[in-house]
Amino acid sequence: MTRRIVITGIGVVTPIGTGRETFWTNLLDGRCGIGPVQSFDTSGYNVHCGSEVRNFKVEDYLLNLDAAHLGRASQFAIAAARLALADAGVEIGSLDRKRAGVSMGTTSGEPREVERFDDAYVSKSLDKVGPEFLAMYPCHVIAAHVASELNFSGVNSMIPTACAAGNYAIAHALEVLRAERADLMLAGGSDAFSRITFTGFARLGAVAPEICQPFDRLRKGMIPGEGAGILVLEPLERARRRGARIYAEVAGYGLSCDAHHMTAAHPAGDGAARAMQQALADSGTNAEEVSYISAHGTGTPTNDRLETIAVKRLFKDTAYRIPISSVKSMLGHTMGAASAIEAAVCALAVFNNQVPPTINLNVPDPECDLDYVPNSAREVRVNVAMNNAYAFGGNNASVILRKWELLN
Amino acid sequence: MRNRVVITGVGVLSSLGDSSAALHAALCEGRSGIKPVQLFNTTGLGCPLGGEIADFDATKYLGQRNLRPLDRTSRLVASAAQLALKESNWSEEMRQDEEVGLVLGTMFCSVHTISEFDRRALEAGPTYASPMDFSNTVINAAAGQTAIVHNLRGLNTTISTGVTSGLAAISYAVDLIRSGRSRALLAGGADEMCFESFYGFDRAGLSCRSDRGSGDFPIPFDARRNGSALGEGAALLMLEDSDLARERGARVLGEIRGHGSSYDCSRGRSDQESVDAIASAVLHALYDGFALPHEIDCLSASANGSEAGDRNEAAGVFAGLNGQTGKLPVTAIKSMLGETLGASGPLQVIDLLETMRDGVLPGIRRLEKLDDGCPLATARSQSQELDVIDGLVNSIGLDGHCCSVIVSRGDF
Numbered sequence: 059m060t061r062r063i064v065i066t067g068i069g070v071v072t073p074i075g076t077g078r079e080t081f082w083t084n085l086l087d088g089r090c091g092i093g094p095v096q097s098f099d100t101s102g103y104n105v106h107c108g109s110e111v112r113n114f115k116v117e118d119y120l121l122n123l124d125a126a127h128l129g130r131a132s133q134f135a136i137a138a139a140r141l142a143l144a145d146a147g148v149e150i151g152s153l154d155r156k157r158a159g160v161s162m163g164t165t166s167g168e169p170r171e172v173e174r175f176d177d178a179y180v181s182k183s184l185d186k187v188g189p190e191f192l193a194m195y196p197c198h199v200i201a202a203h204v205a206s207e208l209n210f211s212g213v214n215s216m217i218p219t220a221c222a223a224g225n226y227a228i229a230h231a232l233e234v235l236r237a238e239r240a241d242l243m244l245a246g247g248s249d250a251f252s253r254i255t256f257t258g259f260a261r262l263g264a265v266a267p268e269i270c271q272p273f274d275r276l277r278k279g280m281i282p283g284e285g286a287g288i289l290v291l292e293p294l295e296r297a298r299r300r301g302a303r304i305y306a307e308v309a310g311y312g313l314s315c316d317a318h319h320m321t322a323a324h325p326a327g328d329g330a331a332r333a334m335q336q337a338l339a340d341s342g343t344n345a346e347e348v349s350y351i352s353a354h355g356t357g358t359p360t361n362d363r364l365e366t367i368a369v370k371r372l373f374k375d376t377a378y379r380i381p382i383s384s385v386k387s388m389l390g391h392t393m394g395a396a397s398a399i400e401a402a403v404c405a406l407a408v409f410n411n412q413v414p415p416t417i418n419l420n421v422p423d424p425e426c427d428l429d430y431v432p433n434s435a436r437e438v439r440v441n442v443a444m445n446n447a448y449a450f451g452g453n454n455a456s457v458i459l460r461k462w463e464l465l466n
Numbered sequence: 467m468r469n470r471v472v473i474t475g476v477g478v479l480s481s482l483g484d485s486s487a488a489l490h491a492a493l494c495e496g497r498s499g500i501k502p503v504q505l506f507n508t509t510g511l512g513c514p515l516g517g518e519i520a521d522f523d524a525t526k527y528l529g530q531r532n533l534r535p536l537d538r539t540s541r542l543v544a545s546a547a548q549l550a551l552k553e554s555n556w557s558e559e560m561r562q563d564e565e566v567g568l569v570l571g572t573m574f575c576s577v578h579t580i581s582e583f584d585r586r587a588l589e590a591g592p593t594y595a596s597p598m599d600f601s602n603t604v605i606n607a608a609a610g611q612t613a614i615v616h617n618l619r620g621l622n623t624t625i626s627t628g629v630t631s632g633l634a635a636i637s638y639a640v641d642l643i644r645s646g647r648s649r650a651l652l653a654g655g656a657d658e659m660c661f662e663s664f665y666g667f668d669r670a671g672l673s674c675r676s677d678r679g680s681g682d683f684p685i686p687f688d689a690r691r692n693g694s695a696l697g698e699g700a701a702l703l704m705l706e707d708s709d710l711a712r713e714r715g716a717r718v719l720g721e722i723r724g725h726g727s728s729y730d731c732s733r734g735r736s737d738q739e740s741v742d743a744i745a746s747a748v749l750h751a752l753y754d755g756f757a758l759p760h761e762i763d764c765l766s767a768s769a770n771g772s773e774a775g776d777r778n779e780a781a782g783v784f785a786g787l788n789g790q791t792g793k794l795p796v797t798a799i800k801s802m803l804g805e806t807l808g809a810s811g812p813l814q815v816i817d818l819l820e821t822m823r824d825g826v827l828p829g830i831r832r833l834e835k836l837d838d839g840c841p842l843a844t845a846r847s848q849s850q851e852l853d854v855i856d857g858l859v860n861s862i863g864l865d866g867h868c869c870s871v872i873v874s875r876g877d878f
Contacts, residue, residue: 102592156728156746165604167626172577175662176584184665192666192864196573197605198627202865206731211743214729214867215634216626218575218605226623230638237641239750254580257587258600313621315567317613320535320601329619332565340647450601451610453622 063235064462066302067146067290068402069138069246072389073109073283077141082406085414086435090388092269092281097251105265109283109390110251123207129168129194130250132203134286134395139204139244146290147302148242150208157241159213160201161231162248162288163223164394165449167197169252200248204288212240221354221391222447223247224287224398225455229311231291241296246288247398255393256282262321264358270391271418272355272384273362273426280356283390287399294462306408306443307462309343312336316452323361323448327368333454334372334444341458343442345373348380348458350413350443352400353430355384356391365446366426381438383431387417397447397455404443404459411439468644470708472876474716475554476816477546477654480699481517481803484527484549489813490820493828494849498802500683500695506661513673515683517697517804518659528615537602539576539658540611542700547612547652554704554716556650558617567620567648569639570609570702571631571655572808575624578660579603608656620648626808628863629768630727631655632701633811633871637725639705649707655808656700663807667696672805672864674771684771684805686798687780687845689835694770697804701812718876720819723856724755730866737778743868744782748858751870752786759787762794762872763854764827765842766814768862770800777837779862784841786870787858795852796845797821801831811861815873818857822875827852 070076073091074084094100095108116125116133119140125133139160143150171194178186193199198216205214213234219226224247231245249255259265259282266279297304314336316329323330338345354365362384370377385403392399407413412435419432442460449455478484481499482492492499499517508514519542524533527545536544547568556566580603587595601607606624613622621642625635632655639653657663667673674684674693684694711718728750730736730743752759765783769776776798784791799817800806806813821827826849833847854875861869 104593155731159729167605169580172581172662173584175665176581176588179581180585180588187665187669189670192670192672195577195666196626196628196865198573198631198863198867199865201627202729202733202867205729206733206866209731211729211731211746213727214627215638218624218626219609219622220604220606230623233638233641233645233647236645253587254584254603257592257595258583258597258603260592261595261597261600313567313623314565315610315613315619315622317617317619319614320607320610332619449606450604451606451622452613453606453610 061236062294062307063232063291064294064297064307065289065305065405066292066297067142068405069142069145069288070399070402071111071134071137072285072399073111074388078145085385086412088415088417092390098253103260105260105267107268107281108251109281111284123203128203129171131164131168131248132200135162135200135204135248136207138246138286138288139208142288142290154241155209155211157212158210159234159240159243160205160210161215161227161243161245162201163217163227164197164200164247165220165223165249166252166255168195169254170250171195173253219453220449220451221393222397222449222453222455223394224396225445225447225457228401228457229313232308235291235293243291244288245291247395248286249284249393249395251284266357269418270357270387272357272387272416273423273430274419275421275423277357277359279358281390283392285392285395285399287395287402289401304462305405306459309458309460310337310341311457312340314454318452321450323364327364327371329452329454330368330448331371333456337456337458343458346376347442348444349440350407351380351382352404352445353382353384354446354448355386357386363425366428377428381413381429381431381436383414383416385414397445401445401457404445407440408443408459408461412437469646471640471643471705471722472708472711472718473703473720474706474711474718475550475704477549477702478816479519479542479546480813481519481697486816486820490817493799493802493817494826496829496831498831500804505659511668512675513668515695516659519698535598536611537576537579539656540608542658543570543608543656544612544615546700546702547616550652550702550704551616561617564650565620566618567622567651568609568613568618569623569635569651569653571625571635573626573628573631573657574663575605575608576602577662581662627867628865629807629810630861630863630867630869631808633861633869636871640722640725643705643707649710651705652702653705654702654812657698657807657809659698664696683832684801685832686769686771686801686830687776687836687840688833689837691771691773694772695804697806699806699809699813701809701816720876721874722871723874724751724757724872726750726754727869733866740778741781744779744862745785747868747870748783748786751872755872757872759790761856762787762858764795764852764857766818766857766859767796767798768860769798770805775862780840780842791841792843795827796842797828798830799828811859814859818859818873822854825851825853
């Protein structure tokens with residue numbers, strides 16, 4: 059019998075709000091976090107909008123580490139971790155610290171540290187770069203900083219599988235808990251708004267000029283973003299013993315690789331369908347039982363079309379009956395944090411029986427003909443939610459959350 | 467009942483050769499791959515030495531194909547994968563029927579590609595940055611590119627936990643095969659030698675200096691040690707379910723018996739916490755592998771010449787093995803390969819398999835005077851004959867990550 063693992067805490071730092079309650083309210087209201095980029099000067103680019111976290115004060119969350127030694131992604135992650143633990147009602151002092159671990163995903167790690175290195179390099183002042191480069195740049199520092207701040211000395215993993223990283227990190231935490239290597243895991247993803255990422259997507263012609271409109275026929279691309287999402291995962295029996303609020307069970311996952319192209323998805327949705335299929339099998343779920351899908355839904359013409367093909371390939375006619383939404387229409391693409399934040403969305407959908415909308419969806423696309431919950435949130439019973447994420451490198455990751463009471 | 471995880475092939479690219487036999491022969495002879503760096507200019511940096519793979523040419527392993535989209539790290543990984551798939555006889559045809567996945571440990575993937583992409587945009591303007599290079603700026607680029615080259619359609623995970631990345635990747639793969647989720651996974655690690663990481667290590671004061679009469683070389687556990695030298699490499703193991711290996715008649719080189727990890731929240735700032743975390747990883751590995759301290763026949767240490775790191779590792783292993791280290795044979799191959807980061811743990815595993823095969827454990831190059839009170843009393847510079855059935859492999863990171871793996875001998 060596989061150990062059952064549940065979500066008991068949610069912490070998010072996003073362009074539409076920090077903390078579970080603000081985030082969920084704004085998400086259901088269809089608020090948008092996209093605006094002109096403030097992190098750096100975009101005058102050399104032909105696109106200028108991003109989805110950034112504003113008015114973020116890491117000092118509100120730090121008890122042990124020094125903010126000056128933390129990159130922005132680490133800061134987001136620490137905030138999300140503290141928020142998640144508080145949401146779960148976990149007293150850190152009550153934990154066996156050797157059995158408490160961290161599993162994080164990211165796309166770029168701490169890109170601003172390498173950008174600082176590059177600025178110094180091109181201005182021939184590299185001597186300004188000192189030991190802080192190695193101390194703050196490598197991506198593992200995100201998980202390391204979270205653990206150091208919280209004094210968690212159990213499993214500590216960093217999984218940089220680009221835009222599917224959050225799901226990969228949650229899947230890993232699930233394995234760690236199933237194998238009884240920890241009693242509690244913080245699992246999620248974090249990414250900071252990055253010049254490198256913005257430049258790259260702009261050069262691919264993938265960035266939309268103003269808004270993100272997934273599945274709309276006139277969609278023009280994705281909007282780069284930033285943020286963090288962290289979930290508290292623990293075994294069901296532990297959660298029940300301590301009387302915790304349980305949002306959902308992490309019932310299973312599927313991971314696959316297209317092995318086709320670095321940046322383009324497989325034209326028939328092969329890898330995506332295999333990941334979904336594997337997630338259903340791992341969780342013992344029939345396709346007909348899926349009541350909500352959180353789409354990767356970046357808003358690029360290709361992603362949304364191929365994702366639709368993959369969902370239809372797996373779900374056949376049932377696909378038309380499943381509400382699917384892309385919160386990237388509101389949050390932009392928060393990179394390695396995206397699927398972690400979207401897992402939080404799925405958990406809240408299962409818990410509240412509400413699903414968020416895909417905003418800016420006005421003109422139907424004949425190639426995207428499923429139910430994308432256009433523009434208004436919906437009340438619907440959500441027994442099983444599927445969280446899909448796709449990434450550079452041909453990575454596909456699907457995670458299944460369900461009402462934990464269903465199996466009791 | 468969990469599945470057993472066996473090793474049916476390895477792929478190695480190192481400064482001391484591109485096969486496990488060549489690597490092992492060099493290590494046992496005490497040859498060093500650490501030389502003046504050729505790949506970039508080291509003027510102005512404290513240490514000019516590194517463990518480079520000289521004249522690396524990916525076409526030797528991958529044939530004449532379009533390698534232009536692959537940067538150095540990706541080429542190293544794709545080449546190592548080719549070698550591991552070949553040695554384990556996982557043909558292209560078999561990979562169509564059975565999803566083989568890849569779990570790659572890397573600290574930086576290619577910080578060089580990332581930095582070059584950004585600098586080009588800074589110097590020439592963002593519209594001159596290369597879209598092809600952008601696809602390689604993700605930290606999972608090497609894993610993704612390798613999957614494309616070899617049609618690896620199973621899960622494709624990149625683990626980045628610094629020096630422990632490679633052993634962490636092996637541990638991750640082991641759990642997935644044990645639980646039955648995967649049947650065959652390539653797992654290991656890689657990091658390339660590049661200016662950006664070299665600069666970072668140098669500025670962090672981690673490189674060895676020639677100011678204490680030790681020469682510019684890393685000498686693990688020696689009282690004169692004063693730092694490490696950066697190296698590079700790629701090392702992958704073909705891991706599979708022992709039943710599958712038996713069914714297909716594969717040769718079993720060894721078995722991953724157990725693994726454990728732990729995190730030092732002080733990130734090396736407190737010696738005691740560091741020692742506790744190292745001991746804890748060793749203990750978890752023993753527990754996970756149903757092994758007792760006296761069963762461990764030798765240690766392949768993470769030690770790379772770092773003053774505090776080596777001392778704490780020795781003390782941590784002493785504590786983790788319940789004090790049974792007085793006669794424990796030890797090797798520290800970073801004395802000859804340098805600190806190869808993500809590749810280091812898998813390189814240690816691969817060399818340990820060779821020791822199990824031919825009964826020779828490499829020495830620790832240039833070791834003359836052990837630290838006073840070092841509990842690894844038998845550490846020596848010369849290689850020695852040794853019958854090894856179970857060996858302990860350690861990786862210890864710069865930011866508190868600790869990982870230990872117990873490797874068992876296969877059938878020879």
